[in-house]
Amino acid sequence: MKRYTGGKPKLRRFHQARWDEPIIFELSSEGERGVLLPDVEDEIKSEVGDVVSTIPESMRRKQPPRLPELSQPRVLRHYIRLSQETLGTDLNIDVGQGTCTMKYSPKINEQLARMPQMTEIHPLQDEETVQGILEVMYKFEQILKEISGLDQFSFQPAAGSQAIYANASIIRAYHEARGEADQRDEIITTIFSHPSDAACAKTAGFKVITLYPDEDGYPDLEALKAAVSERTAGLMITNPEDTGIFNPKIEEFVKVVHEAGGLCSYDQANANGILGITRAGEAGFDLCHFNLHKTFSSPHGCGGPAVGAIGVTKELAKFLPVPVIEFDGSKYHLDYGRPESIGKVRAFCGVAPVVLKSYAWAMSHGAEGLKEVAEIAVLNNNYLLNKLLEIRGVSAPYAKGKRRIEQVRYSLEKLTRDTGVHSEEIGLRAADFGVHYWTSHHPWVVPEPCTLEPTESYSKADLDEYVEIIRQVSDEAYTNPELVKTAPHNSTIHKIDTAPLDDPSQWAMTWRAYRKKVRKERE
Amino acid sequence: MSEEKQTVYPYIPNSVPTVKNQMLKEVGAKSAEDFFEDIPEKLRLKKNMNLPKPLLSEFSLRKHVEGILSKNKTCQEYLSFLGAGCWQHYVPAVCDEVNQRGEFLTAYAGEPYDDHGRWQALFEYASMMGELLNMDVVNVPTYDWLQAVATSIRMASRITGRREVLVSRTIGADKLSKIRDYCKPEIEVKLLGYDTETGQLDLDSLKVEISSKTAAVYFENPSYLGFIEAHGDEISKITHDHGSICIVGVDPISLGILAPPIEYGADIVCGDIQPFGMHMQFGGGHAGFIATRDEKKYVMEYPSRLFGIAPTSVEGEYGFGDVAYDRTSFALREEGKEFVGTATALWGITAGVYLALMGPQGMREIGEGVMQRSHYAMLQISKIKGVKCPVFRSTHFKEFVVNFDDTGKTVEEINRALLRRKIFGGKDLTKEFPGLGNSALYCVTEVHTKDDIVRLVDALKEVVE
Numbered sequence: 001m002k003r004y005t006g007g008k009p010k011l012r013r014f015h016q017a018r019w020d021e022p023i024i025f026e027l028s029s030e031g032e033r034g035v036l037l038p039d040v041e042d043e044i045k046s047e048v049g050d051v052v053s054t055i056p057e058s059m060r061r062k063q064p065p066r067l068p069e070l071s072q073p074r075v076l077r078h079y080i081r082l083s084q085e086t087l088g089t090d091l092n093i094d095v096g097q098g099t100c101t102m103k104y105s106p107k108i109n110e111q112l113a114r115m116p117q118m119t120e121i122h123p124l125q126d127e128e129t130v131q132g133i134l135e136v137m138y139k140f141e142q143i144l145k146e147i148s149g150l151d152q153f154s155f156q157p158a159a160g161s162q163a164i165y166a167n168a169s170i171i172r173a174y175h176e177a178r179g180e181a182d183q184r185d186e187i188i189t190t191i192f193s194h195p196s197d198a199a200c201a202k203t204a205g206f207k208v209i210t211l212y213p214d215e216d217g218y219p220d221l222e223a224l225k226a227a228v229s230e231r232t233a234g235l236m237i238t239n240p241e242d243t244g245i246f247n248p249k250i251e252e253f254v255k256v257v258h259e260a261g262g263l264c265s266y267d268q269a270n271a272n273g274i275l276g277i278t279r280a281g282e283a284g285f286d287l288c289h290f291n292l293h294k295t296f297s298s299p300h301g302c303g304g305p306a307v308g309a310i311g312v313t314k315e316l317a318k319f320l321p322v323p324v325i326e327f328d329g330s331k332y333h334l335d336y337g338r339p340e341s342i343g344k345v346r347a348f349c350g351v352a353p354v355v356l357k358s359y360a361w362a363m364s365h366g367a368e369g370l371k372e373v374a375e376i377a378v379l380n381n382n383y384l385l386n387k388l389l390e391i392r393g394v395s396a397p398y399a400k401g402k403r404r405i406e407q408v409r410y411s412l413e414k415l416t417r418d419t420g421v422h423s424e425e426i427g428l429r430a431a432d433f434g435v436h437y438w439t440s441h442h443p444w445v446v447p448e449p450c451t452l453e454p455t456e457s458y459s460k461a462d463l464d465e466y467v468e469i470i471r472q473v474s475d476e477a478y479t480n481p482e483l484v485k486t487a488p489h490n491s492t493i494h495k496i497d498t499a500p501l502d503d504p505s506q507w508a509m510t511w512r513a514y515r516k517k518v519r520k521e522r523e
Numbered sequence: 524m525s526e527e528k529q530t531v532y533p534y535i536p537n538s539v540p541t542v543k544n545q546m547l548k549e550v551g552a553k554s555a556e557d558f559f560e561d562i563p564e565k566l567r568l569k570k571n572m573n574l575p576k577p578l579l580s581e582f583s584l585r586k587h588v589e590g591i592l593s594k595n596k597t598c599q600e601y602l603s604f605l606g607a608g609c610w611q612h613y614v615p616a617v618c619d620e621v622n623q624r625g626e627f628l629t630a631y632a633g634e635p636y637d638d639h640g641r642w643q644a645l646f647e648y649a650s651m652m653g654e655l656l657n658m659d660v661v662n663v664p665t666y667d668w669l670q671a672v673a674t675s676i677r678m679a680s681r682i683t684g685r686r687e688v689l690v691s692r693t694i695g696a697d698k699l700s701k702i703r704d705y706c707k708p709e710i711e712v713k714l715l716g717y718d719t720e721t722g723q724l725d726l727d728s729l730k731v732e733i734s735s736k737t738a739a740v741y742f743e744n745p746s747y748l749g750f751i752e753a754h755g756d757e758i759s760k761i762t763h764d765h766g767s768i769c770i771v772g773v774d775p776i777s778l779g780i781l782a783p784p785i786e787y788g789a790d791i792v793c794g795d796i797q798p799f800g801m802h803m804q805f806g807g808g809h810a811g812f813i814a815t816r817d818e819k820k821y822v823m824e825y826p827s828r829l830f831g832i833a834p835t836s837v838e839g840e841y842g843f844g845d846v847a848y849d850r851t852s853f854a855l856r857e858e859g860k861e862f863v864g865t866a867t868a869l870w871g872i873t874a875g876v877y878l879a880l881m882g883p884q885g886m887r888e889i890g891e892g893v894m895q896r897s898h899y900a901m902l903q904i905s906k907i908k909g910v911k912c913p914v915f916r917s918t919h920f921k922e923f924v925v926n927f928d929d930t931g932k933t934v935e936e937i938n939r940a941l942l943r944r945k946i947f948g949g950k951d952l953t954k955e956f957p958g959l960g961n962s963a964l965y966c967v968t969e970v971h972t973k974d975d976i977v978r979l980v981d982a983l984k985e986v987v988e
Binding site: 016020021023024025032033034035036037038040041043044045047048051052054055056058059060061062064065066067068069070072075076078079080081082083084085086087088089090091097100102103104105106108110111112114115116117118119120121122123124125126128129130131132133135136139143146147158159160161162164165169172194195196198199200201202203204205208210245246247248250251273274276277278279282283291293297299300301302303304305306342343344345346347348349350351352353354356359360362363364365366367368369370371372373375376378379380382383385386399402403404405427428431436438441442443456457458459460462488491492493494495496497498499500501502504507508509510511512513514516517518 | 530532534535536537538542543545546547549550552555557558559560561562563565566567568571572573574575576577578579581584585587588589591592593594595596597598599601603605607608609611613615617619620621622623624625626627628629630631632633634635636637638639640641643644645646647649650651652653654655657658659660661663666667668669670697698700701703704705707708709744751752753755756778779780781782783786787795802803804805806807808809810817819822829830831832833834835836837840841842843844845846847848849852853854855856857859861862863864865866867868869870872875876878879880881882883884885886887888889890891892894895896898899902918938939942947950969970972973
């Protein structure tokens with residue numbers, strides 16, 4: 001089989017690394033050391049004496065922790081092997097993790113964030129000594145203001161969900177300040193907005209009303225009109241939604257909620273396709289948030305560290321978490337004196353290195369470049385959509401004949417009906433060719449779903465390769481369904497028996513629990 | 524995508540004009556405009572965004588960012604005694620080596636097959652934390668200690684069905700602010716007094732405040748103000764006698780020498796793993812842990828993901844997966860427990876690397892070494908005229924309060940003077956704890972040599988005497 005024909009990729013003979021690596025405790029060898037500590041000077045030792053004995057008896061550790069004992073090369077080898085068994089975005093055509101905006105994270109930005117001027121600064125240093133990082137944060141705030149059309153930002157929330165929570169908390173503070181908090185206890189969202197839009201609103205004390213789409217998959221304006229009342233605190237939604245469909249009536253949505261006395265919060269997790277195209281401000285939103293680890297390229301880190309940058313209108317700025325960054329024309333300053341603030345959302349000023357990487361990424365594009373990001377991300381998505389719809393058993397429900405923004409929620413319902421193979425199994429087989437494939441968040445309103453988001457980072461040839469993989473797996477499902485149902489075949493490990501994970505007598509979240517419960521070892 | 528725009532962006536392969544045009548043609552679009560047909564004209568941004576001129580070359584970007592960052596003064600150039608929730612500990616090289624691996628750095632939410640290594644590394648992280656804490660369940664880390672304690676309290680409230688929490692007044696103001704915001708919809712926060720001589724939680728205050736409404740009692744060890752809480756057993760007994768849950772916050776780098784809180788009655792233990800291999804990063808290195816016993820009523824209240832070990836179809840092979848996934852908001856939206864999403868997984872992996880490198884001996888040595896140095900610093904500082912150190916008559920771990928009331932100088936003045944000598948003095952507590960007068964919270968760790976401590980003491984003498 002030729003790997004490339006006329007520049008067109010063929011299927012890859014992939015096999016993931018399989019080191020059969022033991023659990024780290026099994027590698028332990030008594031007495032080995034991974035790192036030595038600096039000696040305590042004799043003068044110190046003799047002057048302070050046996051300090052450990054000054055710890056109250058009941059507070060002193062009696063048994064050393066049963067941590068593994070390993071030499072340094074053994075620790076390194078273990079973790080490098082585990083890293084090889086992890087399919088990072090750097091390695092694959094990562095269009096398969098829809099809603100996650102798996103784009104290239106530039107190495108230069110990582111190097112900058114690992115400079116000592118970033119890593120070795122303490123958040124409580126005198127402001128004069130951290131002017132550099134404050135400048136980065138302030139300047140990036142100005143960029144996000146222009147991208148969103150809103151008036152002030154905070155980078156404190158440490159991820160998208162915490163940002164949604166913070167915005168829900170600001171909505172609560174706003175109604176409290178107007179004496180309407182008890183009355184306004186409902187947040188409205190849509191089923192194709194991220195689960196956290198519902199879950200965070202609930203955590204912040206609201207009842208949640210979830211709207212379902214109309215027949216064409218668009219958020220239903222009539223349903224919204226029926227849902228709003230004097231109890232409405234706010235609306236928290238994504239747009240485009242996780243289907244990749246942009247809500248054309250978004251301005252009316254905002255208007256209806258405003259007229260009912262609620263606030264509108266824009267979850268911009270799906271902003272990658274609309275940078276420089278349309279903004280929260282023009283649509284009338286009061287709050288928004290961006291996931292800097294998605295749209296703004298900071299690496300996902302296996303699931304964080306991250307930043308959920310929240311933006312608000314002037315009217316709501318007084319509720320932002322403290323501190324906020326001010327600039328007097330010559331110096332940057334952290335302002336804590338904000339009595340109506342919701343207070344702290346996360347420690348200190350949030351995850352500054354993620355802000356730095358996002359700033360560097362935005363600066364390497366500029367206004368035209370960011371618009372190019374959006375346009376190519378959307379072009380890539382529609383190119384992929386066109387090709388995938390040619391594959392047997394694949395459909396894109398809703399908005400028939402329309403284009404999508406940056407992602408598509410596909411359905412493999414027909415394939416499942418025809419072959420008995422489920423979407424999840426398609427994903428496990430796709431992994432045999434070295435790519436991810438994600439079904440979708442629950443509930444599965446779209447049957448047998450699959451959500452793909454190609455971003456701007458992949459070439460036409462990359463997209464063609466992904467399409468070939470899905471075509472291959474579809475063909476296999478129709479001709480040899482067992483092959484797909486028994487996948488993965490080329491993975492690090494074989495089929496997992498997941499039953500113990502939901503059985504309290506069998507589940508084990510640590511090695512010690514596993515040894516006790518499953519291996520029945522005595523303490 | 525107008526014709527005159529010719530920049531080919533290195534991060535955007537299809538920005539090559541011929542490729543772009545070919546793809547547009549293939550999908551039957553005249554231009555990218557066709558894709559935005561659902562966006563009403565009125566909402567379209569008509570102008571170019573007003574952003575700074577881009578730095579297209581990697582070289583100019585590096586120069587620009589380095590130029591800004593050079594305005595920061597680091598804790599390598601200056602001698603720092605700041606702590607208060609973010610601590611300068613030594614980061615072993617292997618920690619950085621592992622967390623900059625592209626495979627870990629850029630992975631996200633893959634299945635237990637394609638991302639097996641990530642699942643194993645996080646399971647191992649939880650397992651090593653479990654050994655340190657003597658607890659069987661540890662979560663995939665959350666954002667930071669603030670979130671960890673706020674969630675621990677809400678877990679306790681759900682488990683007990685009660686709506687009050689009692690918190691020691693020696694808690695840091697930021698953490699208390701977070702708890703108040705996060706618990707507001709469901710739980711009332713009440714503060715417990717402390718003994719002004721020793722800092723120890725006032726057991727009488729606890730006995731007065733605790734009732735059948737109390738979901739949980741929260742205290743820290745070592746406390747925010749650095750001393751070791753000696754009455755863990757008594758506190759947990761009183762707590763349990765009222766059917767409440769005992770939550771203890773802990774700086775885990777103390778656990779080579781301090782007892783795991785479960786030994787003095789903690790039901791939920793939380794804290795921050797930043798000391799385990801994360802650079803300070805202006806506060807960017809935090810990640811929170813929550814640990815409990817392996818009891819269903821606790822496990823089912825975690826909002827976080829919990830990674831469990833499971834067999835595969837091959838004898839002796841380990842697989843992993845989500846434990847009790849159906850409790851999470853991923854599965855149930857607003858009917859799940861609080862919410863879950865991206866948090867701090869890379870720091871969890873890094874903390875695992877740190878613990879594997881340290882082993883039991885390393886953890887004991889670092890605990891003892893930190894204590895020896897901080898005690899030496901306290902002794903020397905206490906000899907300075909007009910300075911009281913430590914303020915509390917209790918055993919301290921790595922942080923301690925220094926009072927300057929009798930020097931006639933404010934902490935602000937002293938810290939300014941230290942800054943001129945390239946020293947970051949301790950955190951000013953005058954606004955946070957007005958009752959402590961003119962005091963600052965100092966932190967000493969294994970990165971401080973005897974000479975560093977002597978330099979601080981000499982500088983303080985110059986400033987105050």
